[in-house]
Amino acid sequence: METVKIKNLHLGKGMPKIIIPIMGKTLQEMSHELSEAKQEKPDMIEWRADAFLHVNNIEKVLRSLAEIRKLIDDIPLLFTFRTYKEGGRKEVTLNYYEELLSQVIESGCIDVIDVELYMEQTITERLIQCARQNNVIVLMSNHDFQTTPANGDMLARLIAMQETGADIVKLAVMPQNEEDVLRLLQVAAKMKSTYAQKPFITIAMGPLGILSRIGGEVVGSAASFGSAIQASAPGQITAVELRYMLQTIHRYSK
Numbered sequence: 114m115e116t117v118k119i120k121n122l123h124l125g126k127g128m129p130k131i132i133i134p135i136m137g138k139t140l141q142e143m144s145h146e147l148s149e150a151k152q153e154k155p156d157m158i159e160w161r162a163d164a165f166l167h168v169n170n171i172e173k174v175l176r177s178l179a180e181i182r183k184l185i186d187d188i189p190l191l192f193t194f195r196t197y198k199e200g201g202r203k204e205v206t207l208n209y210y211e212e213l214l215s216q217v218i219e220s221g222c223i224d225v226i227d228v229e230l231y232m233e234q235t236i237t238e239r240l241i242q243c244a245r246q247n248n249v250i251v252l253m254s255n256h257d258f259q260t261t262p263a264n265g266d267m268l269a270r271l272i273a274m275q276e277t278g279a280d281i282v283k284l285a286v287m288p289q290n291e292e293d294v295l296r297l298l299q300v301a302a303k304m305k306s307t308y309a310q311k312p313f314i315t316i317a318m319g320p321l322g323i324l325s326r327i328g329g330e331v332v333g334s335a336a337s338f339g340s341a342i343q344a345s346a347p348g349q350i351t352a353v354e355l356r357y358m359l360q361t362i363h364r365y366s367k
C-alpha cells in the first residue's frame with residue numbers, strides 16, 4: 114500500500130494519526146478552538162467550513178483560511194465543506210460547492226481537501242484535477258448518518274473512491290447495533306488485507322462506534338478524529354483520550 118506524505122506527516126504508516134476538527138461559527142471562535150487544539154499536538158487540523166457563519170461568502174472564507182493557516186504554523190490543514198445530505202450544517206448549490214472548493218485549493222493555504230464521493234462525477238473529476246495542479250492531497254469521503262450498509266456495499270464504496278484517483282479515502286457510517294460496528298471493522302480489515310492501495314479511514318459513528326475510533330491500528334484505518342472543544346460528529350471522543358488509547362494499543366501491538 115502507498116503511504117501519503119503531508120509535510121512531516123506520513124499517513125498510512127505507524128500509529129493512526131489524530132485529526133482535530135474546528136467547528137467555530139466565527140474566526141474569533143475558531144482562534145480559541147485552534148489555540149486549544151494546538152496544545153494537543155494534532156497530526157492534522159480539519160476546518161469544517163460548513164459550520165462557519167460566512168461560508169456563503171468565498172472572500173470571507175479565504176480571508177479566514179489565511180488567518181487559520183497563520184495560527185497553525187506548519188500543521189497539515191484539511192479543508193472540509195460537509196454537505197447537508199452527508200451530515201453537514203449548511204446546504205449550498207453544486208456550483209457553489211465546486212467554486213468554493215476550487216478557490217480554497219488554489220489559495221495555497223491548505224494541504225488536504227475533502228471531496229465527497231456522491232457529487233456529480235464531472236465535479237469530482239474537475240476538483241481532483243485542480244488539486245493535482247496545486248499539490249493538494251485529495252481525501253474522498255462518504256457518510257451514511259442513518260445506517261451501516263451491507264458489507265459488500267461498504268467495500269465497494271471504499272474501492273470506488275480509490276479508483277477516482279483520490280489519495281486517501283474515508284467511510285463513516287451509523288451503526289444501529291453492535292453487529293453493525295463489527296461489520297464496519299470487518300470491512301476495514303478486508304480492505305487492509307486485500308484491496309487497500311491507499312491509506313483509508315473507516316468510522317462507525319455514534320456511541321456504539323467507539324471501537325472503530327480507537328481500533329485503527331488493528332484493522333488498518335489510518336487516522337481518527339478527536340475533538341478539542343467541540344465534537345464534529347456523534348461519538349467523537351476528545352483528542353486527549355484518543356491519543357492515550359491509540360498510543361496504548363500501538364505500544365502493545367508491536
Ligand SMILES: O=C1C[C@@](O)(C(=O)O)C[C@@H](O)[C@@H]1O
Pocket residue numbers: 134159161193195254283285316318338345346347349
Ligand atoms: O468525515 C469526518 C469524520 C467525522 O464525521 C467523524 O465521525 O469523526 C468527523 C468529520 O469532521 C469528518 O469530516
